[in-house]
Amino acid sequence: MCQSLTIRRPDDWHLHLRDGEMLAAVLPHSAAHFARAIIMPNLVPPVVTGADAAAYRARIVAALPEGADFTPLMTLYLTEDTDPEDVAAAHAQGLISAVKLYPAGATTNSASGVTDFDRVAPVLEKMAEIGLPLCTHGEVTDPAVDIFDREAVFIEKVLDPIRRRHPGLRVVMEHITTKDAADYVRSVETGLGATITTHHLVINRNHILVGGIKPHYYCLPVAKREQHRLALRAAATSGDARFFLGTDSAPHTDANKLLPCGCAGCFTAPNTMSILAEVFEQENALDRLEGFASLHGPAFYDMAPNEATLTLTRSPARYPEQIETAEGPVTVFDPMMPLNWSVA
């Protein structure tokens, strides 16, 4: 039985770091294991211009613990007023790595998102021209569509039409939660990838709802039926380079989670690598963890994989149940299983 596993240092292709005191509290957990991360722009107010992204990046770099080796890869939040030239200039300066599409109202802090997709066509056209990827929160917001169907309907009604209209546009389907999404990714040879979170490899919708409501397992897109979780595990552990890790680690204070109307998001930064090692071992695919966490993402984003390495050893993982922040405690995702791999 293998006792240690050394992989290229992983990257997180979908991460929420927030700002201010919360940023200071959560950033060390990501920087300890990950070399780079795609930083989500859904602050209040959102990161919409190149200037916003430069300022946010400076705040992240200033909050890094001493000696940390971590590069934030910035994104812009797409609005109906986004200026294609501002996007192109930010990309040309190396300031941004992607633009993020949130359908208006789909998730946490998405009020400034897109309602009329025609209005963002000039930005998408420019992005296709310069090779800048679009990251999508893939859920429709039509109240008539059941929340468990919102991802599948998004693919059919929004994503596929966008991809037909902008054939050169590179797209990352973020935090996919369904077999439908995995199948759609596989149906396209190039220019389409998907991130898969740690928690969606572990929980299905029963974990949220059976035996009492579990706010800490509530995230968006909401976890689906078991057959979908199994499809995600198959995709993540398949070695298919179109699938890569985006933790979607999304901290909210317990005070904001444990409410009659609680926030969506799972905080997985501290124990993600231990959980992934466990999941990949359960699937007899430990040898494919490096591809999923460290190689496929850089390949999609046209970056070199990290030179540094990360070693996991077979020993019980230790992580706090909660972390303290100046805004209050944040509960760490509970994978409901012993974790037998620790980051050395």
Ligand SMILES: NC(=O)N[C@@H](CC(=O)O)C(=O)O
């Ligand atoms: N995933 C979540 O449940 N929440 C994210 C937003 C998002 O990624 O949709 C957040 O910012 O809290």
Ligand SMILES: [Zn+2]
């Ligand atoms: Zn999202």
Ligand SMILES: [Zn+2]
């Ligand atoms: Zn997210």
